[in-house]
Amino acid sequence: MAQLVEGISxxxxxxxxxxxxxxxxxxxxxxxxxxxxxxxxxGEASAIELRTPFTSAIMQAVSxxxxxxxxxxxxxxxxxxxxxxxEDQVADVRAVKNFKAGFVVSDTNVRPTDTLGHLWELMExxxxxxxAVTDDGTASGRLLGLVTxxxxxxxxxxxxxxxxxRMVPVEKVAHxxxxxxxxxxxxxxxxxxxxxxxxxxxxxxxxxxxxRSDYTDNKxxxxxxVDDGKRLRxxxxxxxxxYRDRIPALVEAGVDVLAFDSSxxxxxxxxxxxxxxxxxxxxxxxxxxxxxxxxAFTFLAxxxxxxxxxxxxxxxxxxxxxxxxxxxxxxxxVLDVAAARDAYRDNTGQYVPICSDGGLLHxxxxxxxxxxxxxxxxxxxxxxxxDQAPGAKVPTRDGFVKEYWGEGxxxxxxxxxxxxxxxxxxxxxxxxxYVPYAGDLHEGLATTIxxxxxxxxxxxxxxxxxxxxxxRLTLVSEQSFQESHATVTVRETAGLD
Numbered sequence: 001m002a003q004l005v006e007g008i009s010x011x012x013x014x015x016x017x018x019x020x021x022x023x024x025x026x027x028x029x030x031x032x033x034x035x036x037x038x039x040x041x042x043g044e045a046s047a048i049e050l051r052t053p054f055t056s057a058i059m060q061a062v063s064x065x066x067x068x069x070x071x072x073x074x075x076x077x078x079x080x081x082x083x084x085x086x087e088d089q090v091a092d093v094r095a096v097k098n099f100k101a102g103f104v105v106s107d108t109n110v111r112p113t114d115t116l117g118h119l120w121e122l123m124e125x126x127x128x129x130x131x132a133v134t135d136d137g138t139a140s141g142r143l144l145g146l147v148t149x150x151x152x153x154x155x156x157x158x159x160x161x162x163x164x165x166r167m168v169p170v171e172k173v174a175h176x177x178x179x180x181x182x183x184x185x186x187x188x189x190x191x192x193x194x195x196x197x198x199x200x201x202x203x204x205x206x207x208x209x210x211x212r213s214d215y216t217d218n219k220x221x222x223x224x225x226v227d228d229g230k231r232l233r234x235x236x237x238x239x240x241x242x243y244r245d246r247i248p249a250l251v252e253a254g255v256d257v258l259a260f261d262s263s264x265x266x267x268x269x270x271x272x273x274x275x276x277x278x279x280x281x282x283x284x285x286x287x288x289x290x291x292x293x294x295x296a297f298t299f300l301a302x303x304x305x306x307x308x309x310x311x312x313x314x315x316x317x318x319x320x321x322x323x324x325x326x327x328x329x330x331x332x333x334v335l336d337v338a339a340a341r342d343a344y345r346d347n348t349g350q351y352v353p354i355c356s357d358g359g360l361l362h363x364x365x366x367x368x369x370x371x372x373x374x375x376x377x378x379x380x381x382x383x384x385x386x387d388q389a390p391g392a393k394v395p396t397r398d399g400f401v402k403e404y405w406g407e408g409x410x411x412x413x414x415x416x417x418x419x420x421x422x423x424x425x426x427x428x429x430x431x432x433x434y435v436p437y438a439g440d441l442h443e444g445l446a447t448t449i450x451x452x453x454x455x456x457x458x459x460x461x462x463x464x465x466x467x468x469x470x471x472r473l474t475l476v477s478e479q480s481f482q483e484s485h486a487t488v489t490v491r492e493t494a495g496l497d
Contacts, residue, residue: 005293009329012365013481015372018472020460028453032463035353035376037077038257038285038306042351048233048257048285050376051075051223052449053366053464055355057380058082058237058261060390061404065095067388070441072096072232075223079235079259079378086249089236093253096234103182103199103208103229110163111137112144116152117159123149130196132206133167143198143206145169175200178207182230185210227256237261240269243277251281257306259287264312264326266296271303278304290357292328294340301344301352309378310337311358330359331372338373338468363448367455370464371471380404382448385438393437400437 035053036046054076056063060083068078080092098105108131110119119131129149134141147167157166175198176185185197189212197210225233233256238246240260247258258277260270265288277286288300289309300308312327328336334356345351353375360366366377384391384404391403438444461467 007332010331010475011329012331012359012361012368014329014476015331015368015473016476016480017368017371017455017459018474019458020470020472022457022460026457026460026462028450028457030462031453031456033075033449033452035464036351037353037376038287039350039352042345042349046351046353050077051225052445053370053374053376054445055079055235055376055378056383057357057378058259059380059384062380062383062389063237064388064390065092065099067383067386067390067441068092068096068234069099069232070386070388071383071445072225072234073221074442074445075225076445077225077233077235077257079237082237082239082246082261086242086246089246090249090253093234093236093250093255097231097254099232103185103210103231106132106139106206106209108132109134109137109139109141109206110147111135112162112164112167114163115159116154116157116161116163116166119147119152119163120154120159130209130211131163132198132209133163134206140205140207142204143170143173143175143200146173146196146198148195170204173198177202182210233257235259238273240267240273243273247277247281247284251284255284257285257287259307259309260289260305263290265289265291265300265309271299274300274303274305287355289355291337292333293336294343297337297340297352297354298344301341301350305352307353307355307375308337308341309355309357310334310374311356330356331368334369334372334374341373363451364455366448367452368473370452371459371467371473373468375464381435383441385435386441386444387439388441394434396434401434402437404433404435 033052035050037048037050038046040046052075054071056067056071056078058079058081060081063078063080065080068080071078080089082089098107108122108126108128110122110131110133112133114137123129123131131147132139132143133145133147134143145167147163151168152166174188174192174194176188178199178201180199188194189197189210195212198206199208199210201207227233235257236250236255238250238258238260240262250258260273262270270288274286274288285306286304287307287309288303288305290311291297291300291308292310292312297308310333311330337354341352341354354373355376355378356369356374357378360369360377360379360382369377381404383389385402389402394401394403456467459467459471461470
């Protein structure tokens with residue numbers, strides 16, 4: 001007969017945190033939300049450390065380059081989805097890596113013989129107002145000058161006129177050799193009243209652009225997650241089918257971390273793929289998953305996973321449990337896997353972070369996941385609500401909503417990920433729907449972070465490690481769950497003086 005696992009499959013809704021003593025020094029401003037992203041020696045720092053413990057789900061409806069950029073600026077990490085061509089995913093990785101953060105590879109480039117009409121169309125497409133003029137119209141051509149939106153106007157100047165008639169030639173453009181440091185470059189921007197400082201190599205070929213606006217932007221987003229070159233970090237999802245082609249291209253594009261994306265990661269296919277990735281690209285962290293118990297965690301950790309995603313069937317868009325009858329309540333899964341992670345650390349000296357993926361319906365669920373042992377969370381529905389997510393914003397009678405669909409839905413056409421024995425989905429494991437529109441990511445995430453910090457203060461913890469070690473949980477009965485919600489009758493005041 002089947003083995004019956006002890007314990008009840010529990011969700012985050014079934015738990016509450018008990019307050020701990022709060023010291024005078026424990027205030028929201030003092031709370032540190034840094035979290036390890038990848039495997040490291042126990043007691044040492046992780047090679048990549050999140051500034052805030054949030055990552056975006058590997059989903060078409062969630063992780064656009066725009067959302068990955070916005071999330072990295074807040075200290076989190078976006079994982080760009082892989083359910084498209086290698087070339088398209090690579091282009092999105094490059095879009096994030098080239099976005100900003102100090103030395104920028106120009107993505108708005110023209111030749112002097114191009115027309116102003118072409119230049120305007122290019123600026124409209126990239127959203128940038130400064131173009132580098134090079135001999136071959138590429139980001140690495142010989143720099144001939146700069147042209148900005150202040151140098152011409154599409155309604156005032158002839159669209160057929162050449163860029164050369166409005167550009168500022170390189171002889172009149174302040175520029176620098178490519179060995180300049182970021183601090184020195186920023187100093188020149190301010191001292192010489194420059195908006196942009198190009199850097200060139202010894203042959204005069206363009207290397208980077210440094211913008212004054214980036215300096216101001218860095219001050220606005222002090223917790224940005226950046227690499228050693230001050231570029232925003234970005235992750236990418238991969239599958240166990242074409243990883244031998246996809247991973248090399250993503251690494252060449254500059255991806256910071258990879259994650260195998262599977263509804264069930266406890267498989268020899270994923271173990272083989274992890275082994276291949278770590279053998280050929282040992283310098284690039286690769287995550288695995290998804291799992292729901294300690295045995296599966298240890299299996300993927302032994303295969304080389306640098307972090308492991310926890311959760312099967314708990315996502316708001318997921319119907320895997322309904323269709324296949326597999327999964328586990330997210331709270332039970334996180335608690336079990338966290339215990340296995342700690343045992344693995346004690347046995348091997350290696351700390352492999354875990355990510356709670358799914359089952360996070362409310363902001364306080366994130367806090368519970370962290371208290372139960374998750375190092376960081378991965379969310380889809382949460383991020384799909386924001387402006388930066390790719391889903392269309394749709395007006396309804398009750399307000400705006402955003403489109404949101406699962407990777408297991410027919411709309412996603414993600415037959416490779418679910419492998420049901422044919423070319424195409426025989427049945428869906430996700431649905432296609434809507435989520436309430438929530439505006440800009442910056443404002444929405446700030447509110448969630450404020451709630452997490454406030455809860456940690458009530459629990460007497462100033463960092464996540466302390467929070468995990470000292471948090472106290474209590475199970476919630478149905479009656480106490482109902483007691484948690486306010487129930488009032490709204491007083492009708494219309495027409496009263």
